[in-house]
Amino acid sequence: MRRAVALGGGHGLHATLSALRRLTDDVTAVVTVADDGGSSGRLRRELGLLPPGDLRMALAALAAEDESGRRWGELVQHRFGGTGALAGHAVGNLLLAGLMEVLGDPVAALDEVAALLGLRGRVLPMSCDPLDIEAEVTGLGLPDGALIRGQVAVASTPGRVQRVWLRPDRPRACPQALDAVKAADVLLLGPGSWFTSVIPHLLVPELREALIASPARRIVVLNLAPEPGETAGFSPEQHLAVLSQHAPELRVDAVIADVTAVPVPELLHRTAAVMLAPGGRVHLAPVAAADPADPEMTVPRHDPAALADALGVVLAELDGGSDGTGFDTQTRSAPREQETRRSNAWR
Incomplete structure (x- = not known):
């Protein structure tokens, strides 16, 4: 059974965990603080x-x-x-x-x-000490940009976030979280609030080093849409670009995105190429919840079952070798074939 670690926070991490529990009982959540x-x-x-x-x-x-x-x-x-x-x-x-x-x-x-x-x-x-997020933000009418502090302030800024960092500087990682990352077979980043829930994990030095050095399969799950405030107007490619900006040494084995959220797959593929490890791939699949009429769904949400299917397919393809292109725009396989591949991938 594979050991999976998901890093994030909020509703995005909830979706990832809900998907992973369909695949394995050995799941650890590492949560922003x-x-x-x-x-x-x-x-x-x-x-x-x-x-x-x-x-x-x-x-x-x-x-x-x-x-x-x-x-x-x-x-x-x-x-x-x-x-x-x-x-x-x-x-x-x-x-x-x-x-x-x-x-x-x-x-x-x-x-x-x-x-x-x-x-x-x-x-x-992710750390046993409460942390603060600071951000450099442009578009607020100041010639040199502005520094803002606090998760809520960064998440709701009307400006454009350029980069983020943590206070105190160089925070300590939670030792148990560090051990979980080092022992993982699969590591997942995203979806979630990009600057305030996902990227902060890459700003804890020990955690970042463990993620970079890990032999595990590393997978990024992109958001379904930009969030008002911190990623307003962001394309899928921009989400990946700022992730790479904050951790240029990080290489990932797969990027999963909803097929309807990527207008030009070739652009995402070119951006992902900077981060992809040898044999890595972009995988587009229908992973959004299908009922936009749900009155409680005020923002797009990932469907746990669909995301579990996508994860299973990606891992099966990575384990079995790719077609050499590293680029997969196929949607979900036929149910019986997909269920078999998903099950085998998590043994």
Whole structure:
């Protein structure tokens, strides 16, 4: 069974984990810890703890599918209403914050909640210290650009993000997360908020070095659309270009993108060539959730089953050799053939 590690945060990481759990039980989530908004931001400011929101979402994505796991998963995601002191807080955020205070160890706190949820896999922070994101932003009316600080400020900026970095500088990686990356057979980056959830993993020196040195299959999953604020107006090619800008030494084995989100596949292929390892490929497949009429789907979401299919096909092709072009614009295979390839790829 392959050991998979997914790095990211928020809804993008939730989608990746929901896909991976269909393929293997050995899944580790490595989660960004720079959130400073909403319930997470309040708890971080008041208690000085890791922001728990993205960690909570990753735990919920890997909760057991039995009755107990579903009940606990629903509970940790429940958010209090009203106008009082608890308004807006998620139960899981409060639970994690309490355990972090009692145990004095965020990894131990996550493992305790994982046991409650009957977790299939493990959730770890990318660093055991809360971090801040800073960005260089142009287009705000200042001749030399501006520096802005904070995940919310970067994510919602009306300007154009040029590059990001972390504060404090050169943060320490969570040792357990580092061990998971070093032991992985498959490493996934994305989808998610590109500058505030995906790229930050490449800005933790030890984590970045481990990702670059890893013999694992490294796969980038691109977003379905640019996000208002931090990547407004970005093409799929620009997403890849800024990833390479922040980690020019990183080589990946595959880039997965939704077939309808890439207007000119040849452009994506040319941009990806800078990052692709020998034998690497671009794989276009229908990985978006199919029901845009869903009232809860305010932004495009990846479909976990479709993403799992794409991952399985990519790994089977990488293991079996490519056609030499490194460029695959095929959509999903016939169901029976694809299921066989997906299953074999994860043994």
